[in-house]
Amino acid sequence: MDNSPARGTRDLLPAAVATRDRVLGLIQDVYRRFGYQRIETPALERIERLTAGQGGENEKLLFRILRRGLNEQLPAGTALTELVDLGLRYDLTVPLTRFYAQYRAELPQPFRSFQFGPVWRAERPQKGRYRQFYQCDIDLVGEPSVLAEAELIEATTQALAAAGLDGTTVRLSDRRFLAALATAAGVGVEAQAGFFVTLDKLDKIGWDGVSAELVDDRGLPAEVVAAARDKIESLTDLPAGKVADVLADVVPGLPEQVAADLATTADYLAALDGVTWAFDPTLVRGMGYYTGQIFEITHPAAAGSIAGGGRYDELIGRSLGTEVPACGFSIGFERIVDLVGTTPAGERIAVLYEADVPVARALAAARRLREQGVVASPVRRSGKFGAQLTRLESWGFTAFLPLVPGQDTDELPQPRPLGRDGTPR
Amino acid sequence: MDNSPARGTRDLLPAAVATRDRVLGLIQDVYRRFGYQRIETPALERIERLTAGQGGENEKLLFRILRRGLNEQLPAGTALTELVDLGLRYDLTVPLTRFYAQYRAELPQPFRSFQFGPVWRAERPQKGRYRQFYQCDIDLVGEPSVLAEAELIEATTQALAAAGLDGTTVRLSDRRFLAALATAAGVGVEAQAGFFVTLDKLDKIGWDGVSAELVDDRGLPAEVVAAARDKIESLTDLPAGKVADVLADVVPGLPEQVAADLATTADYLAALDGVTWAFDPTLVRGMGYYTGQIFEITHPAAAGSIAGGGRYDELIGRSLGTEVPACGFSIGFERIVDLVGTTPAGERIAVLYEADVPVARALAAARRLREQGVVASPVRRSGKFGAQLTRLESWGFTAFLPLVPGQDTDELPQPRPLGRDGTPR
Secondary structure, eight states, rough: OSOOOSSSSBBBBOOOOOOHHHHHHHHHHHHTTTTTTOOBBOOOEEHHTTTSSGGGGGGGGEEEEOOOOSBBBBBTTTHHHHEEEEEOOOOOOHHHHHHHHHHGSSSSSEEEEEEEEEEEOOOOTTTTTEEEEEEEEEEEEOOOOOOHHHHHHHHHHHHHHHOOOOOEEEEEEEEEHHHHHHHHHOOOOOHHHHHHHHHHTTTHHHHHHHHHHHIIIIIOOOHHHHHHHHHHTTTTTTOOHHHHHHHHHHHHSSSSSHHHHHHHHHHHHHHTTOEEEOOOTTTSSSSTTSSEEEEEETTSSSSSEEEEEOOOTTTHHHHSSSSSEEEEEEHHHHHHHHHHHOOOOEEEEEEEEEEEEEEHHHHHHHHHHHTTTTTEEEEOSSOOOOOOOHHHHHHTTOEEEEHHHOOSSSSOOOOOOOGGOOOOO | OOOOOSTTTTOOOOHHHHHHHHHHHHHHHHHHTOOOOOOOOOEEEEHHHHTTTTTTTGGGGOOOEEEEESSBBBBBTOBBBGEEEEESOOOSSSHHHHHHHGGGGSEEEEEEEEEEEEEEOOOOTTTEEEEEEEEEEEESOOOSSHHHHHHHHEEEEEEHHHTTOOOOOOEEEHHHHHHHHHHHHTOGGGGGGHHHHHHHTTHHHHHHHHHHIIIIIIIOOOHHHHHHHHHHHHHHTGGGGGGGHHHHHHHSSSOOOHHHHHHHHHHHHHHSEEEEEOOOOOOOOOTOOOOHHHHHEEESSSEEEEEEEEEEEEEHHHHSSSSSOEEEEEEEEHHHHHHHHOOOOOEEEEEEEEETOOOOHHHHHHHHHHHTEEEEEEEEEOSSSHHHHHHHHHHHHHEEEEEEETTOOOSOOOOOEGGGGGGOO
């Protein structure tokens, strides 16, 4: 019988879960102190909501769920879509927008949401990618000002630092800046979406690749591409104090408020202890719903970003009918648990009882150890003594307490630390 | 647009999540000290495993998932089963048996497993029942002796007490005892499954209802039913010290080891501080896979049980090929979070800033409060002052710190406690 988990999914063994729980606890504690409150939505959403265009490419990766009560034999001409009413969520943003639209009247204004939970995408299985994985999102809903961006970035850099990920860099840009830059370089509005898709590949294919794709595949004039590149390069390594002025200079069509907001975020990040930041004019971020500032966090030990987010002022309006400003930041939880070390286990004592020791005595000995504050579990003596001690140690026990028949029940022996072959360390 | 969660599911707002997280934390901490380690398996399992008969009635309530890559238009004569390869798990026991069979060589022996996670059942929506709900299971795998039962019950009563549920009663029985009792009363082996199904309804329909159903619907002779009732009534309120003797007397065919094991568990529970227990000869528990002792925990404030479990020595063998003894206990998490009170919120301060206070100042004020150990979030001043303070209080803020332009930035005002209309409490 095949006892492996379903294709593309994985089981988590105790050591992995302990690390994940520890990292989650550290992150959540930081977010909690910023006032973010955890909410939870079901894994299942109506199929109409999951296929409404909000998820981009993710909508092609849906796990779709059969209606209940269907006849087992289908009539000719049945379309798959008739059979499906639900799907598994592919992210936590779609559920959040529904949640906010549903409970707005009861929620604080602005609402600080923390979410942690599994999402599902039927991606082609590959190393390190799973069809069920966890997302860890904070969102600040109802805050129109750049306070949202600054707070989300501050909270997330602190959360990552708490999890042990120091030395991160925040990369900052703005969708409205990108549009103005493209326009200033001569990229027409209708060509801009494709321009950004290609620009997004810069870290993978370099300027030669980007230029070739823009000219050969997208048909942009070479001088337009050169102008865009010039502008982008002149905006690299922009110091915080100069952001507004240089942007106004290089991207003349950029609304003043956009430049001022970018400068506010930049100044704020520049003044924060322990935060490295950079204006990144090549940052695009995939999702179509961003409307303002966008940001990512990178770490020297990780390829790509370990967190990303941005402002999406129009998304909640699609559910609610009224526009509500919103901004979010998502930590790549699966990526960061791979970066942090494993969790050192605490003291664990095995009450190693001979088979003829009464059950009640073995349990009582474990209870007395727990009352002293340590983790304690009865384990029956079996096989060669040394070999069993080696196994106990490999399972994470740090000491053992031997119980044999006829011992004084009031006077427990001292636990003996576990070293190789049971010799004290 | 309909923003409610999918039919039969629900969203959890911050206050509900806070209570659940608190209760889970208290339970998990007790189980952790007993040496139980959390594992996690995916929500999705192969459909063959979910329809192998292990789940009883739950298998009829499956959420089935469409294969990926199907043509949207189905050929004539397609059967539903051809379209499905996965389903959502309906419990945590099926995944545990698969998990143990897969990783046995790496796991401690015996293995103490803790699981907490959502399961899905497409039940007809009704008040208080949801199609996604959480289960909270501990299992002790690889321990053949009654140490498993005694430890699981001790740990679970402690976990419930830690969550605030005192005054619980443990009800204990044994599947082998039930079979011997039925045989002794004259119920043939082939009629016993139906006999137990009806007996299981005793707390709902009483002895009159049970007798009528056994005689009229199941065709048992009235004198057999009367004999069974006699035996059962003579076993009610059995004191711990008498369990073995009385059982031997009333149920002559009962194997001595079964009676001795029941006596061991009973004696152990009777000696535990703060535990009330009862031998319950009418306890059946629904699942077909139990092979030995079964148990439930009841609480005065809850109809039915709040936790249940038992020994299932044959289940893992179906996956592994080798029989492995196992015993488990499952807390009805959704039921107990309804019994415990809501979680008192801690101190939360709103930094109430006028719109023309710079973003960096509002954020810096919140940061300084957090550095003093409290939860702090900026909230923009809006509307009537008193009304906003009332709203802040209703959202769980306990104090506010007013920020206006031109204040000394080094010297923060003292936070003011929130009372009705913003008057200090």
